[in-house]
Amino acid sequence: MGPGPATYRTARAGKGGLPPGPRLPRAAQTLLFRTVGHRLTPRLRGRYGDMVRLRLFPEGAVVQLTDAEHIRAVLNGPDTVYHGGEGNAIVEPVLGARSVMLADELDHRRARRLLTPAFRAAALDGYRGMVARLTAEELDRWPAGVPFRAHDRMNRLTLEVVLRVVFGVTRGARLDRLRTLLRAFVDVRPVDFLGWHLPALQRVGRWRRKLAQQRELDALIHEVIRERRDAGEAGAGGTDVLSRLLGSSDEDGGLSDAELRDQLVSLLLAGHETTATALAWSLHELAWSAPLQARAARAAATGDDAFLEAVVKESLRLHPVIAEIARRVTEDVELGEYRIPAGTTVMPMIGQVHLDARYHQAPRVFDPGRFLEGPPPRETWLPFGGGARYCLGAGFALMESAVVLREVLTRFRLEPGRAGREEERARHVVLVPGHGAVVRALPRTGDPHGEAVS
Ligand code: HEM
Numbered sequence: 001m002g003p004g005p006a007t008y009r010t011a012r013a014g015k016g017g018l019p020p021g022p023r024l025p026r027a028a029q030t031l032l033f034r035t036v037g038h039r040l041t042p043r044l045r046g047r048y049g050d051m052v053r054l055r056l057f058p059e060g061a062v063v064q065l066t067d068a069e070h071i072r073a074v075l076n077g078p079d080t081v082y083h084g085g086e087g088n089a090i091v092e093p094v095l096g097a098r099s100v101m102l103a104d105e106l107d108h109r110r111a112r113r114l115l116t117p118a119f120r121a122a123a124l125d126g127y128r129g130m131v132a133r134l135t136a137e138e139l140d141r142w143p144a145g146v147p148f149r150a151h152d153r154m155n156r157l158t159l160e161v162v163l164r165v166v167f168g169v170t171r172g173a174r175l176d177r178l179r180t181l182l183r184a185f186v187d188v189r190p191v192d193f194l195g196w197h198l199p200a201l202q203r204v205g206r207w208r209r210k211l212a213q214q215r216e217l218d219a220l221i222h223e224v225i226r227e228r229r230d231a232g233e234a235g236a237g238g239t240d241v242l243s244r245l246l247g248s249s250d251e252d253g254g255l256s257d258a259e260l261r262d263q264l265v266s267l268l269l270a271g272h273e274t275t276a277t278a279l280a281w282s283l284h285e286l287a288w289s290a291p292l293q294a295r296a297a298r299a300a301a302t303g304d305d306a307f308l309e310a311v312v313k314e315s316l317r318l319h320p321v322i323a324e325i326a327r328r329v330t331e332d333v334e335l336g337e338y339r340i341p342a343g344t345t346v347m348p349m350i351g352q353v354h355l356d357a358r359y360h361q362a363p364r365v366f367d368p369g370r371f372l373e374g375p376p377p378r379e380t381w382l383p384f385g386g387g388a389r390y391c392l393g394a395g396f397a398l399m400e401s402a403v404v405l406r407e408v409l410t411r412f413r414l415e416p417g418r419a420g421r422e423e424e425r426a427r428h429v430v431l432v433p434g435h436g437a438v439v440r441a442l443p444r445t446g447d448p449h450g451e452a453v454s
Contacts, residue, residue, distance in 0.1 A: 087326030096262030147417030149436030168240030250338030316383035
């Protein structure tokens with residue numbers, strides 16, 4: 001839904017309606033926000049304050065939020081008023097309308113109820129060994145002493161992990177093709193968003209190729225679902241998410257094939273590049289700080305997962321993979337001194353809050369120690385969002401990341417692979433290290449505390 005003229009009139013009225021914001025045309029704001037939004041947000045905040053109004057395609061009127069109190073009110077507000085599913089409408093053409101990420105209210109609660117058990121702690125513990133094994137296989141292929149893009153390697157690894165979690169068995173020609181398609185699928189550029197929402201474009205060029213890939217991916221997933229259903233009990237008996245979903249039902253019955261497809265694609269996409277990016281940033285930070293890396297290597301050698309997890313959490317603070325989340329309000333809401341009209345999308349700006357000296361001491365300094373004395377207040381550390389839509393895979397991602405770091409640091413010492421620290425670059429909805437987190441990995445000599453062989 002786009003904003004009608006009345007919305008703009010309210011916006012110009014200033015206080016009481018929508019907050020102020022830039023006057024650029026909507027197309028220009030959209031392009032800037034999707035490509036360099038992470039750099040513009042601090043400037044906009046400096047100019048307009050903690051609430052800034054933007055006009056974006058396809059959302060319409062958007063209000064960026066950078067005050068933790070406003071963010072708390074939004075994330076803890078009723079799910080009937082703050083629609084996260086509608087807020088994510090931009091990805092509907094890819095994830096499908098029934099995705100947990102696109103659903104709201106009753107449909108959303110149902111999807112969470114069916115999906116959550118697969119991510120409970122007991123299930124997570126069962127996956128530790130699998131993550132360690134796949135990481136070891138990946139590390140066998142790392143070149144010694146030669147610079148390489150750690151982000152690519154992490155993407156390959158986390159794709160394998162999430163395929164295992166979602167489908168269990170991952171061998172066979174069909175899953176090989178699925179892998180290839182998923183890799184192509186996450187290669188989303190800002191222009192692709194246009195193709196998703198303007199069907200006329202889907203008949204030409206890159207948009208047409210993307211659509212064909214998506215159709216093939218869907219067909220493959222439907223084949224896998226059908227095969228599992230045909231296998232009956234045997235197909236639903238495993239611990240993987242698909243087995244659990246096939247075996248689960250509530251008062252509304254089990255999940256249909258179409259629902260299953262949307263949830264599976266959502267999990268594969270939500271769980272793959274996010275975790276890879278968090279890991280890439282962690283490796284980047286460790287490569288750039290020898291004392292911190294030595295401390296982390298000791299933690300790896302002594303099984304101190306709490307410290308390794310703190311490294312990932314601090315990485316997610318300094319370099320949040322997802323810089324903002326969205327909720328569309330279904331009725332007028334009061335936030336600060338404004339009355340935000342129904343239909344507006346409010347956006348808690350995670351990246352901005354994480355770097356705000358009001359909430360974090362010396363916010364630009366990478367210091368995992370801040371997470372060792374207990375978590376910061378929820379509304380000031382938000383890499384996994386919050387409220388009823390808190391990331392379903394957060395616990396899994398932290399466990400997976402700590403295991404991967406442990407394996408890496410036991411085998412290698414890392415050094416920066418290029419001059420200069422890397423800046424954030426927007427890659428569809430995630431902020432990735434601008435050069436792919438280039439590092440050099442030097443095999444350790446057997447003593448994980450000691451020197452590496454150069
Ligand atoms: C470091 C890695 C990850 C990060 C930074 C991350 C971040 C996020 C964020 C910011 C949200 C939006 C929450 C909100 O709107 O309040 C989200 C939602 C979600 N994430 Fe993650 N995520 C990660 C890993 C995973 C993994 C491994 C999975 C599953 C395999 C996963 C599955 C989901 C799902 C299903 C949702 C939708 C929840 C809902 O709408 O109810 N995520 N994640």
